[in-house]
Amino acid sequence: MGTEVELGQILQDLENTNTLEELSNVAEQLRGILQVEHLTYHWVDGAGDQYGYTTYSDAWDERYRDKNYHRIDPVILGCFQRFHPVDWKSLDWSSRIAKSFLEDARNHGVGNQGYSIPIRGPNGQFALFTVNHSCDDRTWQRFISTFGRDLILVAHFINRKALEFEEDRQPDSKRNLSPREIDAITLLALGYSRAQVAHSLSISEHTLRVYIESARSKLGAHNTTHAIATALSRGLIVV
Amino acid sequence: MGTEVELGQILQDLENTNTLEELSNVAEQLRGILQVEHLTYHWVDGAGDQYGYTTYSDAWDERYRDKNYHRIDPVILGCFQRFHPVDWKSLDWSSRIAKSFLEDARNHGVGNQGYSIPIRGPNGQFALFTVNHSCDDRTWQRFISTFGRDLILVAHFINRKALEFEEDRQPDSKRNLSPREIDAITLLALGYSRAQVAHSLSISEHTLRVYIESARSKLGAHNTTHAIATALSRGLIVV
DNA sequence: TTTCTACTCCCCAAAAATGGCGGGGGAGGA
DNA sequence: TCCTCCCCCGCCATTTTTGGGGAGTAGAAA
Structure with a gap:
């Protein structure tokens, strides 16, 4: 199957991306290749400022911000403490707030299966790349074992671009310390x-x-x- | 060529590794596949505590620690500020201390070409995965474009294991901040x-x-x- | 239910950090 | 050569932080 080749092309395209729009386009292609419902790249920033690309509904996106869900979202909390990619099922959804959050998410069109890759950059930068879908556990398992490694690379390349864009926005002025x-x-x-x-x-x-x-x-x-x-x-x- | 397959196997082996020795063995296999002189995985820890795997000579390893070279090594300093892998040539070697450090390194058997991948984990963990070799620029360039992406994955998997091992050693005493x-x-x-x-x-x-x-x-x-x-x-x- | 944690408020006195002033010598680059 | 940066030292007064006490609420977990 040509999926391998296509993914290689996606990485190539990511490297050649120069604008946010182009990045969104590539992400859209990727979604086509992976055949999943949602893709999210989510730069998490202590202040709550967020930056990224998502295919979730605007309503959910907005609600997430308004409610400061990044403070209670088990995906964020879990990924923040881990290095390896995280299957949502392996997280702790037992607390009451987590459950109500989950229900809210479902009601806003978030699928039942998710796989999130934590990414860390210089200066404490932290981002998540998430694939979300609706399917049964076995299908999802197969998806993960097929694409897991590629997703790590994709996450890496997307973050690389995000950092580049960010850098352009804030030129730093630093003298060296003795x-x-x-x-x-x-x-x-x-x-x-x-x-x-x-x-x-x-x-x-x-x-x-x-x-x-x-x-x-x-x-x-x-x-x-x-x-x-x-x-x-x-x-x-x-x- | 079967290099692709072999690298896939390396990642698989890394996942199944349970001890430091096994990890060293896999690293040695990897060095065989890549055909490079040195491989280093280097967990950098401000205090100077270091942990990892290296094929550099013991003399250099020791000297590096003794002289606190991690404080002036442009590779470390440069990678610490970046996200993407770094070809040593793109670093700033102009300062006097950097030059003398470089010369010292050469005298201890470090090759002229290097490619280092910064890796960051939870709790501010920072590590480097470095490939070092002696060859001309063009050959090195070809090496990087052939293996660059694979090296990112390898770095990721090695770090995953290192974190696992570390976790076993220090049961954490961290309550979360409210x-x-x-x-x-x-x-x-x-x-x-x-x-x-x-x-x-x-x-x-x-x-x-x-x-x-x-x-x-x-x-x-x-x-x-x-x-x-x-x-x-x-x-x-x-x- | 009880217990625990998070959150909020108050006083006092000692210790530490800051902001401002001054001085000198040496090494290296323009 | 001059200029800049790095290295080192002193005293003043003021502001800020810290180290001890103390107490009460609400909500979640056990």
């Missing part, structure tokens, strides 16, 4: 007080302050905590 | 003062303190900054 500044904020991030850090770096507490201040101004941070958070999410330090 | 706690530390991470956060959450500053304290104790953090850094690197909050 080694001492990095030492300083790294130790602070590890929970040491300024006194301890100064001692551990064998410098006066005042000198330490100079480093922290200068790191803070380089990072455009309001306070030390902000500087640490910024440095961490920009990948300038690692803890 | 929504309010997450709100609180997220806003703090964004640089707001306690007064501002309290106002923005419409609660008293005292209540806010309760959240911060309880988040801190749940995270086992020494102070607020530490709590924020911990929450960030565990992926509990995003800024």
Whole structure:
């Protein structure tokens, strides 16, 4: 069967995509190949800002946002703690809120079978690529074992594009931190007080302050905590 | 050619792996199939703790740790900021320390061509899967375009196993943060003062303190900054 | 039902961090 | 050469954060 070839082409197309529309088109083709009801790429962002592509109904999409469902959706919660793709059946739907959420989803046209792939990028980026369908368990099982690996690659390539688009939108201005500044904020991030850090770096507490201040101004941070958070999410330090 | 089939088998074998030795064996098979000099899977952990599989010489492995090279290695630094796999040539080797690091690496048997795939897991986990070889640029280019996608999958599967093994070693002691706690530390991470956060959450500053304290104790953090850094690197909050 | 967790509010005093001022020496690039 | 960046040190006063107490609600789980 030519499915393999077609999927290879999909990945190729994804690589050559330059706009959101093109990406949607490719996604639509993919849906045709996989023969599933719904495809969703969903960039989850602490703030609740979301960005992506979905074939769910607008009503459901809107309701999801309005109700802040990303806070209780077992798919999101589960995927957030895992690395491997997740079959919805393996999640915990026992709590009351999860059940009412599920019912709500069904009523808005979400199919009974789902497979979600968590994807993580730099700076704590987190996204989900989900395939959704209505069918019996055995059929679904067969679908997963046939396409599971390909879906991982698709998820990877879609996310790559999403990150590219996002990057275009926010150009960053970063000066580099000096080694001492990095030492300083790294130790602070590890929970040491300024006194301890100064001692551990064998410098006066005042000198330490100079480093922290200068790191803070380089990072455009309001306070030390902000500087640490910024440095961490920009990948300038690692803890 | 049967390379496709063989790689499929490698993925299968990876899934069935249950010990580190088995994993090493599969990696060795993979190295045979790809015909490259070195393969490395490298779990990067700010503290310098490292865990993985490598075919580099013990001398280099040790030297790398001793010198804290993970702090200056452009491969690590570069991959940490990116999502897509990285050809070493596309990195910035211009700084002095990078050059001396590179020379040191060469002297310890590291090949001139490299391709590294960043992988991220839950709780801020970060790892690299690297293929290293000595050859000219054109040959390498051909290698990458032939195996690039497969390598992504391999990296994914290896990391999946590494996470499984790790999980067995450290039974987790993590309670989840409550929504309010997450709100609180997220806003703090964004640089707001306690007064501002309290106002923005419409609660008293005292209540806010309760959240911060309880988040801190749940995270086992020494102070607020530490709590924020911990929450960030565990992926509990995003800024 | 009882128990547990999440959420909300209050006071006080000590410790820590910040904001502002000043100073010096050295290494490297334009 | 000059200029910039990195490295190091001191004192002042103010603001912010922290570490101890305390108490009451509601809703979910057991």
